[in-house]
Amino acid sequence: MKRPTVFMYGGGRQSIFICTLIINKKIPTPDYTIIADTGREKETTWQYLDSYVMPEYPAKIHIVSKEKFATVDLWGGKDKDSLLIPAFTNIGGNLGKLETFCSNEWKARVCDRFLKKEMGVKDWVSWIGFSVDEPKRYKAKRRSMGDSVWFPLVDGVPTTKQGCIDGVLNHGWPKPIHSACWMCPLQDDDDRLNNTPSDHQKAIQFDAELRKKDPNVFIHRSLKPYSEVALERKPAGERDILPCDSGLCML
Secondary structure (H helix, E strand, O other): OOOOEEEEOOOOHHHHHHHHHHHOOOOOOOOEEEEEEOOOEOHHHHHHHHHHHHHHOOOOEEEEEHHHHOOOOOEEOOOOOEEOOOOEEEEOOEEEEOOOOHHHHHHHHHHHHHHHHOOOOOOOEEEOOOOOOOHHHHHHHHHHHHHHEEOHHHHHOOOOHHHHHHHHHHHOOOOOOOOOEOOOOOOOHHHHHOOOHHHHHHHHHHHHHHHHHOOOEEOOOOOOOHHHOOOOOOOHHHOOOOOOOOOOOOO
16 A cells, blocks of 8 residues: 655745645645644744745645644753753853754654644655755665655755755745744854844844753854844855754755
8 A cells, every 4th residue: 555645844945846846747746745833933934835835836735733742842851851952052161052852842743743643644755855965864864764755856856955946936936045943043144134023033032031941052153142143144155054953944
């Protein structure tokens, strides 16, 4: 029996380009298309989805709530007191970074529970938007998932990250931007400057709230309170891109 296919839509340039491939029948329409709503996703992600993707997409896009399916929020781990986002740390004046657990807890596991509990799907093939210029990422994921994963931008229509942007523009949609949570530490300054004023203010408040529990964590690598950070755009070749290593954010 053929397993159903599930497109893990991340809301970024690669996912958006995959949607254009589906719309233009370059690859088949998956059985399910899902995006996890972390409750902290950027406004720009939802605006793009609502304005451009949904009106043309040939199938339902399921928006899956973290609030309903996640078992942890910001703090968890064995001691129930570990911060789950990859925040930057200042211990003895040295820059460090926490591990990334949020994407797995708020997205991957949330989507798994939705498929099993709400849709009755027990076994499926996940479509993940790694592009052909990310061999370490898609090879590692293929080793761990075997034939339970398919990469549309590698196995279907081989495409680079820049090729995704070009393809979206050629389709007639605006240039896509990174999808992430508005407080995500793995954004660079250019990404943050593209956030809406509302999301920027929420990030400032969020950053301050974190240090009420742990005074050594920050969402910006400068190790300054976010309210004091002077964000600066950099030339394209100098951007400090720190992609989420889970494979389900910023795609």
